[in-house]
Amino acid sequence: MDKAPVLLLAPLPEFLLQPLLAAYECHDYFHAKDKDALLAGVGAQIRGIVMAGGSVSPVALLERLPNLQIISVFGVGYDGVPVDWCRAHGVRVTNTPDVLTEDVADTASALVLMTSRNLIMANRFLQAGAWLKGPFPLAHAVRGKLAGIVGLGRIGKAIAHRLEAHGMRVAYHGRARQDVTWDYFDSLLELAKAADFLIVACPGGAATRHLVNVDVLAALGAKGTLINIARGSVVDEAALIAALQSGMIRGAGLDVFENEPQVPQALMDCENAVLLPHLGSGTHETRRAMAALVVDNLAAHFGGKALLTPVC
Ligand code: 8YV
Numbered sequence: 001m002d003k004a005p006v007l008l009l010a011p012l013p014e015f016l017l018q019p020l021l022a023a024y025e026c027h028d029y030f031h032a033k034d035k036d037a038l039l040a041g042v043g044a045q046i047r048g049i050v051m052a053g054g055s056v057s058p059v060a061l062l063e064r065l066p067n068l069q070i071i072s073v074f075g076v077g078y079d080g081v082p083v084d085w086c087r088a089h090g091v092r093v094t095n096t097p098d099v100l101t102e103d104v105a106d107t108a109s110a111l112v113l114m115t116s117r118n119l120i121m122a123n124r125f126l127q128a129g130a131w132l133k134g135p136f137p138l139a140h141a142v143r144g145k146l147a148g149i150v151g152l153g154r155i156g157k158a159i160a161h162r163l164e165a166h167g168m169r170v171a172y173h174g175r176a177r178q179d180v181t182w183d184y185f186d187s188l189l190e191l192a193k194a195a196d197f198l199i200v201a202c203p204g205g206a207a208t209r210h211l212v213n214v215d216v217l218a219a220l221g222a223k224g225t226l227i228n229i230a231r232g233s234v235v236d237e238a239a240l241i242a243a244l245q246s247g248m249i250r251g252a253g254l255d256v257f258e259n260e261p262q263v264p265q266a267l268m269d270c271e272n273a274v275l276l277p278h279l280g281s282g283t284h285e286t287r288r289a290m291a292a293l294v295v296d297n298l299a300a301h302f303g304g305k306a307l308l309t310p311v312c
Helices: 014-023 035-042 083-088 101-116 119-127 154-165 188-194 214-220 237-246 284-302
Strands: 004-008 024-028 048-052 070-074 092-094 146-150 169-173 197-200 225-228 251-254 273-275
Touching: 004 014, 014 024, 014 284, 048 284, 070 284, 083 092, 092 284, 101 119, 101 154, 101 197, 101 225, 101 251, 101 273, 101 284, 146 154, 146 188, 154 169, 154 197, 169 188, 188 214, 214 225, 214 237, 237 251
Parallel strands: 004 024, 004 048, 048 070, 070 092, 146 169, 146 197, 197 225, 225 251, 251 273
Antiparallel strands: none
């Protein structure tokens, strides 16, 4: 049987690439020098796309793939996919939910601890030999503090449980109140005012772009720390840098950025920010489970079976 032609929009790990190469005629759009020539050559045959959570498949690209049937996202976030367009054009979309929830929540809770206890600075302090001259300055406890979670989905809930285990109080903001015991704030500004840690765990995309703006940061105030493990687009990064520089907020712990992998030097220069290279789901175990979902969803689709994790 002929292998279905598939377009790869992102660099993929070997454990995903190998099964894809075995089952499909893969065309590496991400690394292609002449992307236009690649599309002119094979665009009309392409039946599937594989992309990462942080990558984009713009309508202008999809319009050049008249036989596209499925987009399989190697990630839970599909804000890079024009889902309405896909629905209207009968293109199915899949992602990799659940398997990464615990790792991403671990990363959020690590960022809370790293920022509150100043652990990165403490590590640098020791390595620089400063301990020999005196003790490291005192930090802040998390116990009793309020974690305000923005977006109480699967990942938000997993973060809430972890932070409760650290003795924190939890409240949340989202589109709707949920059947949970944590306090609901229908106003993000009010949640930011109350919170010691404002933790962004909502989807990215147009609907949440710059949801955390200068007003929210001002409400979070000097007692507050912003944590973002969701998408850089949710936070106005320029406003955040200004807030960190001026002391408007106490600190930030970020795994995601507006223009990854570019991180503004001004942000890197902020000593009150802990910055990670989008590693929330980055463990051997989780990335392999995500890869298996990508492969299994594609196999289900091309085998005429129901998708395991359909978005649409
Ligand atoms: C990954 C992500 O970094 O799941 C997502 O939405 O952004 C991350 O888990 C990415 O998709 C893997 O390349």
